[in-house]
Amino acid sequence: MTLALETRHLVKRFGGFIATNDVSLQIRQGARHALIGPNGAGKTTIINLLTGVLSPNSGEILLGGEDITSVSSYRRVGKGLSRTFQINQLFGDLTPLDSVMLAISERKGHGRFAWRPLSADREVADEAASLLERFRLVDVMGMPTTLLPYGKQRLLEIALAIAMQPKVLLLDEPAAGVPEEERHEVLGIVRELPANVTVVLIEHDMDLVFSFADRISVLAAGAVFAEGTVAEISRDPQVKAIYLGEDA
Template identity: 55%
Template structure:
């Protein structure tokens, strides 16, 4: 079966420093796949390379059967690969609804039509509202983003990502900076995403990782240490030594 997202011997260098070393991944369609590892393990660099903002020194990246290694970030979005960021990239002075609406129009390649009010597109409006309803933000549609609590802003990022109709969604610490009680609500919405959608996420909270991931890849010093189910990762003494043990023992 063709993987939804795959890499072959992917490597990234910044000068003499090798941030990612020969990483080969195969992530199946509909997977819930976590990337974990200690600080400096190369997780965010790997995500940036997968999504096109960092160029690899070697290796290949495939979305389905298509080699996208040479494509730009925008081109990969149009191939079905969308991401959220560790630090959000929202338009803070626009409303919640307009943030999602712009994502819908960008997917349809219509954001250049400045002569026409974006709110005149009824189908796009309906889709944007549907995305907001999914993350329980429809009641806040007309508020400026700057007025939202930070946890709600993180949910808005998910709505914007869904507006791109991705096949693969990459989440870089989707609950970063959010209190624990709100983190669970964010991951509950991630868990409710369509099973046809492949989700890859970075997360430091091992409780959330073991609760929501079906498969886990552990990175150390830019390399894959191991990969397996949550039960296998939790029981692996190497993982406990280099990562889990530093944060306490978390059973699957």
């Protein structure tokens, strides 16, 4: 099994509080892997450790077999690790077209040509147009991002992450806060993400988790409580008792 992402005995403490406790994960290349658990289980802490926002007290993080535990956040992006956030991190005054072209230009190392209009690079413009079409943003590509419906903002954030051509994509609750009438579009895009991109999903919507994931890790009190296929996790009585609130 080729591993895209791995953690070994990952520990993060905040004072006397242990946020992640000896977390070891193995996520195979091309997987659709979900991290689930109740609030306070340590899910977002793990994402922040994986992306370099936080540094672990002990343990290792490997991306494609390479130890990236001490690598900076922006260098992890360059090595193929991208993420989205629970709350959108977007430039409100830019349009989706400008935002995607900017991300592609940065990936291609065109930052030194910042004085040139983005539209001057035909290759970048063509790739941006293709991404906007794939993420169903063509109809709003010229609008300021701050004016977009929230569902479209979530789609744009995923599009920006894909624009960096990641090997591993971390999705932190992509459907959070999206109105019901827009959710089907967001969920459809999540399910249609490129097969060659390994996806790690944090999500409370169990319908999305069960329809998307091929493997699930259940966290409780900062530790991995259970792991298995969708079928195994969905019928595990202890998971139901701790996570779903059902009697074991």
